[in-house]
């Protein structure tokens with residue numbers, strides 16, 4: 001069942017996403033060599049709680065933290081740990097969700113740690129561009145496969161791998177709602193998009209092979225070839241002519257300044 005949101009509900013989802021964007025800005029301030037992913041998680045947990053939100057990942061299917069902190073070859077669902085210490089040249093994907101006044105937000109952002117190789121910076125840029133190409137397709141009358149195709153086509157043409165095991169999704173009262181929003185697919189396939197549908201679009205793109213495996217902890221998903229992966233995500237509302245982007249990277253941009261890509 002796909003739930004179309006009223007304008008009032010969309011505004012509540014935007015408020016949740018703004019809080020998530022501000023949370024990521026707090027995290028971004030702390031991302032530097034020497035910090036542990038557990039420290040980043042604590043910053044996010046406290047900021048969300050102080051602002052009346054509920055960290056929606058914490059306890060979700062027994063997930064043990066507020067943030068997913070996925071470093072280098074970890075694609076998604078890296079668990080924050082005091083043993084994972086960021087170093088110069090790493091990349092870290094931060095992914096989380098907040099429930100605020102009953103409504104969920106979801107977005108993700110891959111940050112460089114200090115100076116990162118040009119090859120990996122290009123992966124980050126391409127993944128983010130692919131996300132926006134997907135978002136452009138989230139308009140009334142298009143199909144979900146148009147989003148999928150736009151992302152896959154752009155990333156594969158650039159020579160990257162498109163992860164199949166994790167997908168975007170509907171979002172609203174629940175963190176995961178119908179429909180699935182795959183990052184691979186065919187133009188003109190899938191359900192027709194309607195005004196008021198809210199979707200989390202989230203390409204997960206690899207520098208090398210697209211295949212992933214889940215580590216012993218049951219969560220950490222890493223590339224099998226241990227080459228890096230990037231992940232950017234925005235929650236959007238389908239509208240006539242132009243998608244309404246509910247998430248925001250603006251607060252991250254304020255922190256990163258000219259390091260923002």
Ligand code: MF3
Nearest residue numbers: 057060063068095096097106
């Ligand atoms: N933001 C993630 C998603 O896109 C949420 C994963 S949270 C976890 O679905 F609880 F599953 F870790």
Ligand code: CO
Nearest residue numbers: 106200202233
């Ligand atoms: Co998501």
